[in-house]
Amino acid sequence: MKKVYVKEEVCVGCRLCEVYCITSHSKYKDVLKAYKLEPQRPTPRIVIEENRPVSFSLQCRHCDDAPCVKSCITGAMRKDPLTGVVTCDTDKCVGCWTCVLVCEFGAIIRDVNNKVASKCDLCAEAGEPACVKNCPNEALVYSEGGISV
């Protein structure tokens, strides 16, 4: 399946991926409105790891045998059998955060405001992940089968 991969060596640490992740998961799909009008700004679905000069954004790896899906107590976390995308149904999620505990990559974020798990859905509605589309240095790549370093 297509996943987001990071070329750490050209990540500039600007965090625009985070800005556009928030925007992509806002009601308005517009940077300005997402930040200025949303009563509660969406929690980013990605984690940015930074220890300068190293920096990169980390997003769900959509594991084949996803521990978060296995451990989910409500069945909110599911892996689409067709696309392979792991998503969290926030209507079912009770915020027990077992998934946060078992994720080997630390890619699931606690959305404390809504008490649900927040994770990358590859911008399912938009087609291409917003972080990849807006990375100014092409450090994020959306591809099948990884990248060659």
Place this chain on the structure above:
Amino acid sequence: MSLSYLTPEFKVLRDYDKCINCKVCMRQCSFEVHSYDEDLDKMVSNDMNCVNCQRCVLLCPTQALTIIKHPQTFKEHANWTYDAIRDIYRQAETGGVLLSSMGNDRPYPVYWDKMVINASQVTNPSIDPLREPMELRVYLGRKPDRIEIDENLNVKTKMPPQLKLETPIMFSAMSYGSISYNAHAALARAAEELGILYNTGEGGLHKDFRKYGKNTIVQVASGRFGVDREYLNTAAAIEIKIGQGAKPGIGGHLPGEKVSEDISATRMIPSGSDAISPAPHHDIYSIEDLAQLIYSLKEATDYQKPVGVKIAAVNNVAAIASGIARAGADYIAIDGFRGGTGAAPKRIRDNVGIPIEFAIAAVDARLRSEGIRHTVSLVAAGSIRNSADIVKAIALGADAVYIATAALIALGCHMCQKCHTGKCNWGIATQDPNLVKRLNPEIGYKRLVNLVQAWSHEIKEMLGGMGINDIESLKGNRLMLRGIGMTQKELDILGILAAGE
């Protein structure tokens, strides 16, 4: 600390209706202009530090930032200008030589812009480069006095080593140290893709880039950094650097702080030590000495590689070039006074040397009059800004041109002229690993390829318009140029007629 008399040069205008406090500007500014004030819950700017590199402007996701020239002025004075006064404040504060970067930014006349190009009308047909073949390939190097062919029309004459360029453009010398690893990676890869050459500058050749050898010119400068047998033999050609247009007569100094492990290995000097390039080569005090070095290098490379000499355009450039040609150089690169640099004393940059337009015309004329023009190729450098400049340079007698500032602009340079600070926000003129990452060589090399291809298309269009189908037929073809707004003396030196003549 006493009061500084310097006021900010630029002003950051932030549209707070658009600012979302995302701090992208703050993270991207190596000059520490932007910061977030928790009490105000606002992003604030320190205009004093801004150099107008526009990194923040372009990365701001809401276009909330604009940088303008600071409206603060002095009482108007035609003689004591803004820069004249500020330079004095700066020197009175520091007691030091003023440093600057990139090329001469003073308003000297740009002679390229006083020359116009001919085109065919009625009496001779123009050529459509999209429909008919058009040749931009050039060969740099010494050409034999005569060519002998056998009965089967095969060339019998043994040709001296030549450099083959698919288009008459090369990337000029920029050392690893003055520019980043990623900038070099982009230049090397673009040169390979384009079938042209890039130049290592005087800082040696990083081992990672040896694979681009056939597209590399290696420099031997007064500091002799990174020079060994392998370095010389890896390259397609060797260039002896005598001078540089931005700072003729001046050596170089890469401060020890910039000599990292990697640069130390490439330059073959201890890490942390100052890399000093003396003003002269200490073994060259005459044309005869130069000839010795040229032939030492030829000997070291088994006479397989062209050896060129790069000089700055100065008063007696024609006589100097004649001497260099006679010393055995295969090509002479001449760098005009607008040529760029990673660091130069401002007064030198702005006041020493002559324009490349005059230098190339004078050298070509001199070598022709001495009957030795064919023994050496000429490369024009020092602020080639577009394809028309190239056409004019070749019509004035150049075989090819070197571009460097234009290449860096293609890579993202915004001409803020702060290379010497080592804080380049675009990852070009810096060794800071945080900043070098910002230049993605994958993107960079494609931009360079695009630029050179675009210029090549334009050169073909201009050649076609003149009814010429081979760039070689334009070389020294000064009848294709006319001058506008020049004195007779200037026209005479350029060897061109006035428009209308």
